[in-house]
Amino acid sequence: MPDPSTPAAPRLRRPSWRDPRLGIGILLVALSVALGSWAVTNAADTVEVYRTTDALSPGDRIDPVDLEVVRVHVPDIDLYLTPDEPVPDDAVAIRAVGPGELVPGSALGTESQVEVRPISLPMSAALEAYLEKGSRVDLWVALPDPDGVGANPVGPAQLLVEGVEVWDIHEDTSLFAGTDQVQVQVLIDVADLPDVLDALSSGAEITVVPLPGQADS
Structure with a gap:
């Protein structure tokens, strides 16, 4: 006969489908399988x-x-x-x-097939820090005004070309260049090229204006 003073060993209970731990375990296994399948599928889809x-x-x-x-x-x-x-x-x-x-x-x-042409323009050296290859600038021009006064009369500044791309910036080595100037090469669309060349040939002053939010190195 068993000793009544000895505590009875606990009986192992068969897990019930109602046990929430069993459901959580099954869910974790399913999620693991789905995640592995997703990773394999996405890796195969990359090129x-x-x-x-x-x-x-x-x-x-x-x-x-x-x-x-x-x-x-x-x-x-x-x-x-x-x-x-x-x-x-x-x-x-x-x-x-x-x-x-x-x-x-x-x-x-x-x-x-390239539909742009490079044009070199003088630019203030102070603006070089705001530009790099691929930056965008606007070109403004002040055309000569025959009715103006002074030795070099010009009219009001107006937008010449909008949002052109910078191709290169380098030192201005021309005899008439000041120490505060550099040369910027911009890519002008073929359709806008006549206006830019006409402005240059007329002696107009073209100002390069960087668009905001670009390089500041």
């Missing part, structure tokens, strides 16, 4: 595409050596340049592509 390291301006040569390959999930891979597609030796950018952006296939072309 390799080219991304810029520096800004590309119209007319810049496109060489895969200057690009980096990244794996991304994109809805339409045909829209972008990939390592699977050979890049022609004469390929250039026909529109601007910012630094760190995926390279669209539509940005590739030949020099004959």
Whole structure:
């Protein structure tokens, strides 16, 4: 006979479907399986595409050596340049592509397809800190005014071209340049080129005005 002074060993109870711990366990297992399946599916959906390291301006040569390959999930891979597609030796950018952006296939072309032309303009050296390759500027012009007075009469300033891209900035080495001036090369759309060239040939003063919210290095 069992000793009445000895406590009875607890009986193991069969888990009940009503036990909330069992439901939580099943839910955690289901979530783990779903998360693993999602990760595998998304990894399979990523593809390799080219991304810029520096800004590309119209007319810049496109060489895969200057690009980096990244794996991304994109809805339409045909829209972008990939390592699977050979890049022609004469390929250039026909529109601007910012630094760190995926390279669209539509940005590739030949020099004959580039619809902008570089024009050099004097600019205040104080503005150089606010601009870099790929920045945007407005061009304002003060045209000569025959009815004005003084040795160099000009009319009121007016907007000449809006939002043109900066291609390069370098030191102004001309004999008449002041120490506070640099030369900025901007890309002018072919359609706007006559107005800009007419302003330059007339001796008008063209002022480069950076758009706000750009580089300040």
